[in-house]
Every structure is written in C-alpha cells, then in structure tokens.
Amino acid sequence: MFKKIVNIVVLVPLGVILIALSVANRQTVTLALNPFDTADSVLSVSAPFFLFLFLAVVVGLVLGAAAVWLSQGKYRRRARSEAHEALKWHREAEKHRSEAERLSQVNLPAPQN
Template sequence: MKRILSWILGIPVALFVIVVAVANRRPVVFSLDPFEMERPWFSVEMPLYALLVATIILGMLIGGTSAWISQGKWRREARLRRQEVRRLESERDLSRAQTQQQTPPVPRTTQVPAPLHPV
C-alpha cells in the first residue's frame, strides 16, 4: 500500500519539479543585503530552480538536525537501558552458574511406585 501511495504522490511531484526547473532556467540574484541593491555584500546569481532546490535541501538539513538534537534524551535513555539489560543478563548467568555448582544433581529413579491396595 505504501509503495502504491508513494507512486501516486511521487509522480505528480516529480513532474511539477521538472516543469518548474525547465520554466525557471534564467538566473536570478539571491542577495542577503536588504540595504544595498547595486553592490550587496553577499549575492549569488543562479537559476531559480537551483535556488528552490538548495532551499529545500537546507530546510531538510535544519529540520533533521533539530529532530536529532531533540531526540537525544531518548537515545541516551535507550543506551542506559541497554547497559542495564546487559548487566542484569550477566548477573542472571552468573547466578545460574553458581546455582548449578552448589546443588548436586538429583538422581532419577525408574522404579514404579507400589500399588496402594493389594490385589
């Protein structure tokens, strides 16, 4: 179901991106200086589609980084829990080994018990 949904949504999005890229090939000036129009301190001339793609990639990087940072407490908690599980498993194994060494094996008998009422 997910694969079909991704195809249904992915094909129109891909076509839209291709149409935007083909229609916006002329260069635009991207400037970070709102006061100096003729000689900004930083400006880049690039096609509009490249600016849009760069903006999307930058947004994904910023969003992914912020999600990764905000989930740090859960990764730390999981790491601590894994360490605790390993410690408890080693204690269990040690306890089982000590128990097996201390108790002698119980001999098995193959005798049938005597009947309660004589026949």
C-alpha cells in the same frame, strides 16, 4: 510491497512537480545578500531560480532533521542507559544460573542401587 507503492505514489508526482518547477523557473535571478547595497556583486549570486528553490528545500530538510534529532536526544540517551542496564542484569542472571548449575552438580545425591 506496500513501501514500494507508497514510494511510487509519493515520489513520481513529486518528481513530476520538480521537473515542471525547474522548466518553468529557469530564468537567471540574482540573490543579493547585502540588504543595504543590492548592487554589491561580492555578496550576490546569480543562478537559475529553481536552484534557489531547491536549495531552500534542502536547507529546510536539513534544519528540520537536525531539530528532530536534537529534540529526541533524551530518548536516545534513555534507550542507551536502559540497554546497558539490561545487559548488566543479563550478565548477572547468567552468573547466578551458572552458579546454581555448579551447586546442583555438587549437591546431587548418589544414585541408589
């Protein structure tokens, strides 16, 4: 429930802002990738301005997510190794438990009448 409220509080205003941004910036602009010859049509792209803004946001999100994912690699590696070690100790404990049960079955004294 709380997650839905947070999503509504965040996503609805964000959607309204994005729609307003798209409507206000729909004129066509040219993005020239050649800094020395801006008239070069091979390295230029014409599109509505809001597309360039959205593309910049998406590229920023992807680069930020990649940076966080790469920086947290050591923690994921440690979690994997600790999970493997926990599984190894669990298997060893199960082996000892079954061995103890087997030995207790063998060494039970006969019932006295």
